[in-house]
Amino acid sequence: MRLSSKATTLLILAAVIAIAPVFFPSSYYFRVGSLIFVNGLAVTGLVILIGYAGQISLGHAGFAGIGAYACALAPVHLGLHPALAAVLGAFLSAAIAFLVGRPILRLKGYYLAVASLGFGILVSMVLSNEAQLTGGPDGMAVPELGLRAALKAIGIDLSNTEFWYAFSGLVLVIGAWLALNLHHSPTGRALRALHGSEIAARTVGVDVAHYKLVAFVISAVYASVSGSLLALQNKFITPDVGGFMHSIEMVTMTVLGGAGSVLGAILGAAILTTLPQVLTVFQEYEQLMLGLVMMLVMIFMREGLLPSITRRIRGRGE
Amino acid sequence: MPELLQFLLSGITVGAVYALVALGFTIIYNASDVVNFAQGEFVMLGGMITVFAHAAGMPLPLAALIAVIATAGVGVALNKLAIEPARGAPVVSLIIITIGASIFIRGAAQLVFDKQIHRFPAFSGDQPIAIGGATILPQSLWVIAGALAVFFCLWLFFTRTLTGRAVLATANNRVAAQLVGINTNYVMTLSFAMSAAIGALAGVLVTPITLTSYDVGLALALKGFAAAMLGGMGNPKGALAGGLLLGILEAMTAGYISSQYKDAAAFIVILAVLFAMPQGLFGRKSTDRV
Numbered sequence: 001m002r003l004s005s006k007a008t009t010l011l012i013l014a015a016v017i018a019i020a021p022v023f024f025p026s027s028y029y030f031r032v033g034s035l036i037f038v039n040g041l042a043v044t045g046l047v048i049l050i051g052y053a054g055q056i057s058l059g060h061a062g063f064a065g066i067g068a069y070a071c072a073l074a075p076v077h078l079g080l081h082p083a084l085a086a087v088l089g090a091f092l093s094a095a096i097a098f099l100v101g102r103p104i105l106r107l108k109g110y111y112l113a114v115a116s117l118g119f120g121i122l123v124s125m126v127l128s129n130e131a132q133l134t135g136g137p138d139g140m141a142v143p144e145l146g147l148r149a150a151l152k153a154i155g156i157d158l159s160n161t162e163f164w165y166a167f168s169g170l171v172l173v174i175g176a177w178l179a180l181n182l183h184h185s186p187t188g189r190a191l192r193a194l195h196g197s198e199i200a201a202r203t204v205g206v207d208v209a210h211y212k213l214v215a216f217v218i219s220a221v222y223a224s225v226s227g228s229l230l231a232l233q234n235k236f237i238t239p240d241v242g243g244f245m246h247s248i249e250m251v252t253m254t255v256l257g258g259a260g261s262v263l264g265a266i267l268g269a270a271i272l273t274t275l276p277q278v279l280t281v282f283q284e285y286e287q288l289m290l291g292l293v294m295m296l297v298m299i300f301m302r303e304g305l306l307p308s309i310t311r312r313i314r315g316r317g318e
Numbered sequence: 319m320p321e322l323l324q325f326l327l328s329g330i331t332v333g334a335v336y337a338l339v340a341l342g343f344t345i346i347y348n349a350s351d352v353v354n355f356a357q358g359e360f361v362m363l364g365g366m367i368t369v370f371a372h373a374a375g376m377p378l379p380l381a382a383l384i385a386v387i388a389t390a391g392v393g394v395a396l397n398k399l400a401i402e403p404a405r406g407a408p409v410v411s412l413i414i415i416t417i418g419a420s421i422f423i424r425g426a427a428q429l430v431f432d433k434q435i436h437r438f439p440a441f442s443g444d445q446p447i448a449i450g451g452a453t454i455l456p457q458s459l460w461v462i463a464g465a466l467a468v469f470f471c472l473w474l475f476f477t478r479t480l481t482g483r484a485v486l487a488t489a490n491n492r493v494a495a496q497l498v499g500i501n502t503n504y505v506m507t508l509s510f511a512m513s514a515a516i517g518a519l520a521g522v523l524v525t526p527i528t529l530t531s532y533d534v535g536l537a538l539a540l541k542g543f544a545a546a547m548l549g550g551m552g553n554p555k556g557a558l559a560g561g562l563l564l565g566i567l568e569a570m571t572a573g574y575i576s577s578q579y580k581d582a583a584a585f586i587v588i589l590a591v592l593f594a595m596p597q598g599l600f601g602r603k604s605t606d607r608v
Contacts, residue, residue, distance in 0.1 A: 056410050103593045109409045110353050114547045115592050117540070118585035129578045244540070248417055255414050284429055291422025298411045298418065299404045 006180045009263050013176055017169040021162075030161035036273045037168035038229045040266040041175045043253045045222020048179055050251070051259035052188060053215035054195030055105060058113050058247050059120025063093040063220040064227030065127050065242020069134060071231040072142045082145050086228035090221050097220035098213065105212040120247045128239035139238030142231045164233045171229060175222060176262050182218070183262075191215055223250070256297050258304025267306050320451025325573040326566060327449070331458040331527070333565020334465035335361075338520035339542025340549065340557035341468070342513035347552050348489035349509035352401055352412050356420035358539030359427075360514045363389045364521025365530030366427055369436040378438065382522045386515050392423065393514025397507050420535060427532040440526040457526045464523045468516055469558055476554075485509060489552070544588050550598030559599065 017037070024030060042064060049055050070089025074080040080088065104115045128137050148163045158166065182188045190211045194201040198208050231237040240246060249272060257268025275293065279286040301308035339357055346354045364385050371381035400415055407415070441460050446453035476482040487495040488505040496502050521530065528534075545564045549556025564584050571583035591599060 050410060056413070058413075103589075107592060107596055110413075110551060111547065111592060111596060113353075113409075113413060114543060115589055118544070118589050121540070121585055122582055125579065125582050244536075251410070252414055252417070255410055259410070285425070287421050287425030287428065289425075291418045291420070291425055294418025295400050295415050295422065298407065298415045299400060302404075302407055302411055 006184065009180060010173065010177055012263060013266065014173050017173065021165065027159060027161045030159075030165040032274060032277055034161070034164040034168045034233060035230075036266075036270045037165075037172040038226050038233065039250070039253060039269040039273050040172050041168070041229065042223045042226035042250050043257075043265045043269045044172070044175050044179050044262055045219035045226070046250055046254040047259060047262050047265045048182060048191070048222070049215045049219035050254055051261070051265070052183065052191040052195060053212055055212055055215065056109075056113050056116070056251065057120075057216070057219070058117040058244075058251060059123070060116070060219065060223045060250050061242050061244070061246035062120040062123030063097065063223035064230070064246060064250075065123050065239065066093045066096065067224030067227030068142075068231035068237045068241045069127060069227075070224075071228045072140050072237050073133070075143045082143050082232060083147075086225065086232070089228050090224045093220045093224035094217050097217045101213045101216040101220075102209065105209065105216060117244070117247070120242070121244060124239055124242040124244065127242050134239070137239060139236055142235050142237055144235065145232045168229050168233065171225070172266070175225075176266070179222075179262050187211065187214060252294055255304055256294070258307040260303065261306055264304050264306030268304065271305075321573065323450055324452035325569045327452055327454045327458065329566035329569030330562060331454075331461050331565070332568060333545075333562035334462045335520050335524045335528075335538070335561075336541050336545045336564050337558045337561025338465050338468060338516055339538055340546035340561045341472070341554060342517045343542055343546040344552055344554050344557045345485075345509050345513040345516070347546070349485060349506050350397075350401060352416065353543065353551075354396075354419075354510075354513070355413065355416040355539055355543070356396060356423055356535075357513065357517055357542055358535030358537070359420045359423040360389050360393065360517025360535075361521040361524075361538050362427060362530060362532065362535040363392060363423070364518030365525035365534070366431050366436065366521075366532065367518075368522050368525065369438050369530065370431055372438050378441070381438075385522055386518045389518035389521075390511040390515040393510040393512075393517075394507055396514075397510035401510070402503070402506070420539065424532055424535060431532060433532060435529050435531045437526055437529045455527060457523075461520075461523045461527070464519060465558075468519065469554070472554065481508070541584070544584060547598055548588050548591055550600035553598070553600045556598060556600035 020033060021030065024033075042060070046057070046060060049057060067086065067089040070092060071082050071085045074085035074088055075082055078085075100119055104112065104119065107115050127134050130136075134140060147167065148158060148160065151158065151163070190201070190206045191214075193204070193206055194208050194211055202208050227241055230241060253268040253272045254265045255268070256272060257266065258264025272290075275290060276286055279289055282289075297305060303311075339361060342357045342360065343353060346352055346357075367385035367388055368378070368381045371384050372378055376384070396419055400419055404411065404415055440455065440457040442456045444455065444457075446455055447459075476486055484495070484500045485505050485508065487498070487500055488502050492502055495505075541564060542561070545560035546557050547560070548564060549558070549560030567587055568580045568584050572580040575583070
């Protein structure tokens with residue numbers, strides 16, 4: 001029996017998430033793993049925007065910031081449960097993406113890059129300047145999700161790091177599943193058509209502006225949920241989550257692994273999340289190495305790591 | 319009134335630096351269609367190399383000269399090692415490559431120099447000059463004069479020299495330029511060297527006022543990028559106007575509204591301009607070829 005590429009991708013992803021803990025020597029690895037999954041989720045959203053629709057955003061951390069601060073602020077000010085706060089954050093991100101998306105997405109290439117970048121910077125500036133609300137650059141505490149306690153009540157007792165590994169891994173698989181479904185849906189085909197050529201897509205009747213906006217809103221929701229998960233997991237949040245560097249990291253992860261492939265982009269997230277952990281030993285060299293990796297992969301493997309590697313393997317097999 | 323004049327003067331000083339960074343973006347963009355996000359790092363290198371050469375006992379003008387030449391070398395290396403091999407890559411890849419380069423240069427600067435904040439003495443003292451109730455530092459005059467001199471030299475270069483026209487021809491149509499015998503690879507290398515040197519010069523001029531450290535490049539690149547965009551990407555006059563406008567806008571916002579949100583004001587205006595005039599203030603309307 002031949003599996004569809006969608007099923008294969010999901011199986012590989014789920015298998016890696018499930019089997020990896022066997023090799024974990026300490027709980028620190030669970031922590032790194034859950035960070036990878038959180039980043040992987042944001043990056044999956046960017047696969048929809050960059051990989052499918054071919055639009056760039058250098059301000060996506062802004063949505064991560066909205067999701068993260070929703071989890072911190074809504075329980076305090078609105079008395080919402082943190083899980084509901086995350087949902088509220090996602091809706092807020094979607095609404096904001098809907099509002100700013102239409103004018104921003106009229107722009108192309110570098111113009112789109114600077115407009116989205118401007119948006120991201122505005123969000124992170126509000127987060128660090130409205131100190132009486134957000135705690136300013138010092139950040140603020142985020143309440144517990146409470147799901148772990150609920151699991152304990154039914155007899156599943158996980159340590160904190162184990163719980164977040166499992167939970168964010170699960171959310172990532174769901175996110176990947178949705179993204180893959182989208183890829184094969186009429187919307188996904190419309191997005192890929194406008195990626196190929198906007199003019200050609202328009203001539204066959206694709207409402208280009210509408211589909212760009214759809215991709216932007218969906219990817220904003222992914223980023224927002226990713227930000228919420230990060231906030232809940234760390235139980236503390238600083239404006240860095242919405243900052244320019246985080247936006248750049250997200251785009252780099254996506255393109256590094258392969259913007260056209262969900263699995264590739266998640267691999268990119270895994271590499272760029274692990275790299276700084278490995279490099280802490282050579283802390284002075286961290287930036288140097290990161291910059292070098294970004295340049296080398298983009299120069300020599302333009303489609304990103306995973307597509308380049310699979311093509312090479314297939315090429316040899318034939 | 320003196321208040322307004324004061325804000326205007328400090329805005330023009332900062333704006334002149336933004337204009338120089340924006341000009342660097344413009345030169346490289348014209349020659350190669352690449353937006354070089356490492357442009358801010360050139361400014362940082364200009365300041366940092368001068369600081370350390372000066373500290374090693376060199377007179378300031380010599381230290382500054384070395385900084386400009388060395389940075390131009392870095393620009394050439396960036397073109398040869400990273401941009402040329404990636405020719406034809408999509409915009410997203412090019413953005414990542416130059417951001418990678420900027421992180422790499424920042425990391426290298428942190429290793430070669432240090433993580434401290436540095437300055438060197440102003441060229442002609444720190445005694446403020448009074449102008450109609452406001453004051454201006456002599457170094458600010460150096461910055462403004464430097465920016466004007468660079469623009470004048472570039473204008474001469476582009477209109478009066480054969481090489482300058484070759485650059486313009488390449489910017490206009492690379493293939494046609496090659497057909498009439500222009501070495502477009504040389505033009506690209508030259509453009510990287512020039513814009514690195516201009517960036518470094520901006521760093522040399524402004525460091526006595528704003529100080530420097532290994533990580534000042536990012537903010538400068540963002541502002542310079544925004545200024546270039548505001549004026550219309552690829553247009554040198556636009557770079558000058560965009561830079562000055564951005565600087566003045568920032569100073570006014572900081573003075574009259576909120577110093578915390580001065581950067582926000584700049585970006586809000588840029589967003590507004592892009593929405594109303596997607597090609598920037600001085601950009602040409604272009605039609606896509608099918």
